[in-house]
Amino acid sequence: MTATLNDIRHGYGDVEVLHGVDLDLPAGELVALLGPSGSGKTTLLAIAGGLLTPTGGTVHINEAPLYVDGKVDRKAAGDTAYVLQASSLIGFLTVRDNLLVRDITAGRRTTDADRERAADLLDAVDLRSKADRYPSQLSGGERQRAAVAAALYTQAPVILADEPTAALDRHRGRAVMELLARHAHERNAAVLVCTHDERALDLADRVLRIEDGRLG
Amino acid sequence: MRFLAWREVRHSPVRFGLIAGLVALTAFLVFVLTGLTVGLGAADVSGLEKLPVDGIVYAKGAASDLSRSGLPAGDRALIAKVDGVEDVQPIGFTMADLTEGQNSVSAALLAMDPTAPFGPKRDGVVLDNQARGKGLNPGDTVRAQPGNVALKIAGFADLGSIQHAAVAYLPLADWQRLRNAEGVSAFAVTTRSDAALAAIEQAVPDTEPVTKAAAINAVPGYQAETGTIGMIRAFLYAGAALLIGVVFWILTLQKEGPLAVLRATGASRRLLIGAYVAQVLATALAGVLVGAVAGVAMGVVMPPTVFVLPPGEVAAAGALLLAVALVGAAASIRRLFTVDPLLSLGRTA
Numbered sequence: 001m002t003a004t005l006n007d008i009r010h011g012y013g014d015v016e017v018l019h020g021v022d023l024d025l026p027a028g029e030l031v032a033l034l035g036p037s038g039s040g041k042t043t044l045l046a047i048a049g050g051l052l053t054p055t056g057g058t059v060h061i062n063e064a065p066l067y068v069d070g071k072v073d074r075k076a077a078g079d080t081a082y083v084l085q086a087s088s089l090i091g092f093l094t095v096r097d098n099l100l101v102r103d104i105t106a107g108r109r110t111t112d113a114d115r116e117r118a119a120d121l122l123d124a125v126d127l128r129s130k131a132d133r134y135p136s137q138l139s140g141g142e143r144q145r146a147a148v149a150a151a152l153y154t155q156a157p158v159i160l161a162d163e164p165t166a167a168l169d170r171h172r173g174r175a176v177m178e179l180l181a182r183h184a185h186e187r188n189a190a191v192l193v194c195t196h197d198e199r200a201l202d203l204a205d206r207v208l209r210i211e212d213g214r215l216g
Numbered sequence: 217m218r219f220l221a222w223r224e225v226r227h228s229p230v231r232f233g234l235i236a237g238l239v240a241l242t243a244f245l246v247f248v249l250t251g252l253t254v255g256l257g258a259a260d261v262s263g264l265e266k267l268p269v270d271g272i273v274y275a276k277g278a279a280s281d282l283s284r285s286g287l288p289a290g291d292r293a294l295i296a297k298v299d300g301v302e303d304v305q306p307i308g309f310t311m312a313d314l315t316e317g318q319n320s321v322s323a324a325l326l327a328m329d330p331t332a333p334f335g336p337k338r339d340g341v342v343l344d345n346q347a348r349g350k351g352l353n354p355g356d357t358v359r360a361q362p363g364n365v366a367l368k369i370a371g372f373a374d375l376g377s378i379q380h381a382a383v384a385y386l387p388l389a390d391w392q393r394l395r396n397a398e399g400v401s402a403f404a405v406t407t408r409s410d411a412a413l414a415a416i417e418q419a420v421p422d423t424e425p426v427t428k429a430a431a432i433n434a435v436p437g438y439q440a441e442t443g444t445i446g447m448i449r450a451f452l453y454a455g456a457a458l459l460i461g462v463v464f465w466i467l468t469l470q471k472e473g474p475l476a477v478l479r480a481t482g483a484s485r486r487l488l489i490g491a492y493v494a495q496v497l498a499t500a501l502a503g504v505l506v507g508a509v510a511g512v513a514m515g516v517v518m519p520p521t522v523f524v525l526p527p528g529e530v531a532a533a534g535a536l537l538l539a540v541a542l543v544g545a546a547a548s549i550r551r552l553f554t555v556d557p558l559l560s561l562g563r564t565a
Contacts, residue, residue: 052558090474090478097219105483154481
């Protein structure tokens, strides 16, 4: 599955922060998007995932338009999952439930196989022993890794990660990037990682740079 | 839906416990006032409620007050002839103290013909059960004051109260002796329809027939008493709605972040609202149950002459409180509708 963004424009008031961005996210590829703060990375990510309607341009998830008449197509948006910058964990759920809640929100009944898959993902991010803890009981890095596991648990064909390694040391940051790359390659998913962190860029299939709302 | 609702409650038991505690306190007040309304109401009029009649014929101008009403005994025959009237029974009424030595009880003397189809068919005076334990026993001779007439206690029965005094049935002849009069206070009538009451007014001069319900409402002080407590209850319900509304409003504001994340992960508004309503209902139900238990316990301590909390009233007040909780909490539903998933990115634009 692919995500295609064409001529994306967006502004806040009179200030335009994205100036006609074109971006292809093909299946099976991890694309890293580098750029300084305020360059428009997070805005682009929000638009790619159906959280923010752009003022111009189109987004297609596997050729289906994500925005129709200015409104988000929920089915198309359901094919995307986020790893959010400001920690996307729900405070009143345990780490394990933060993964399983994705089934609830998608209207699915959680099975034993799902619980096993959640345990494996927590294992992969070295959090299995903390599955029953609440986010407030984790360190910043642990929360970040749990958020990655939660996004991967959805098995969404398009993963959008905003600064997924920001709170992590070099070793853990690389482990998270490896996990995302493996997800892209093994599950044939399109993965977009917005980051400042250049330490694990060698794991990306493609590196793009954005500055002042334009892809370089 | 239940997953989200229950997980949040389990994570914050103190927070939800405090909310349930607030609801419980409010519910307790509602149940206490309900018990007082029913109890004080019963103390005012239950003696009339227990009379198996359709209406009461008072003297014109008596304002449906038995104490002020007086009719000639001969009106009985005139009323009986009115079309639609099935039975007419004379009643006499006086508030009196029944005294025997040091023991005394205030009583609402309700006099009847010994042949009346209702009322105790015994000689002497029959007292309501609430007069038990006040030193008076069957066989005792009491003196009715004013009037200073000796009356023998025949027994006790469930007769109710009128104007907060225990009802005491006695033969009409004794009552006439007490009052030194030959007339009666009023007539209790059984009719085929309310139209017969209007016909009585036309046929018998200087009478004012009313339905039993109207007679009950006209008991002095009854409407003022129940109206005042009813108004306090209404304010309490409104206060409960406001209190629950504000508490859940604050709670919703506090969890805007998690709600935004849930929306970003694809949670439908229906799911979020369902979980919210489940929390409101569960919290309110817990509070109402605790309040009801405390209210019923209050009934054990309070005298039954002023506090009565029947199961039907508990169920009705509890259901109304749950409805009020939902109304109060409804204000926050709009917030759930409008929560922006973009907040999950730490952005407000």
